[in-house]
Amino acid sequence: MIEYLSKVMKKYTLGTSKESVMKMIPERSVKKIILGDKNITLVRVAAEFYAFQGYCPHRGAPLYQGSLNNTNEIICPLHQYRFDIRSGEVKAGACPDLETFPTQLKDQGLEISIP
Template sequence: MKWVKIFNSLNEAKERMANKTPIKITVGNKVLCGVRINDNLHVSTNKCPHSGAALNEGRVNHLNEIICPLHSYRFNLLDGREANSQCADLEIFPVRIKEDGVYLAL
């Protein structure tokens, strides 16, 4: 597992990521989906395991699940599980917030 810096600080991440609004994050050749929930950052693959839809075009609900914009499948941002076990789980990447930046494990 390789740790890659994606933001210089938590404050920078908060400035670039609106709360509970998915964004596309590109790291090398990987296209990922990032979500900030208060001071917690979550990163997953950007493709829905069911349909391949871009999850950064989806939304986050009150249960802190990311919802696919195509068929409304819901994925837990902590473990990637689909709420109704209708498809494969979403791949989730570990995130570390340190004094010198925010890091993502690839």
């Protein structure tokens, strides 16, 4: 018998409306948020939001202290490793990809799903 395990996702809502979220997270900003017991880095590009793990998998540097380049990669502040904010894929550096979390901007705010 084969058993299938599914990830249970917990949904968090940031803000109270689309407008409140857009004001809270400025364009191209990198923010630290804590959802449950997870440290998350949140980035806004235009009207899209990207959420991923808060620390670099290489040496644990806080990615919210990193910067965003013009190709939408977050740059780790410690060793300048680069990660695609959409997929979490490492683009420069020798470490695993970032864990990413689904986001959806709704009338009630920004919904972020965390396993």
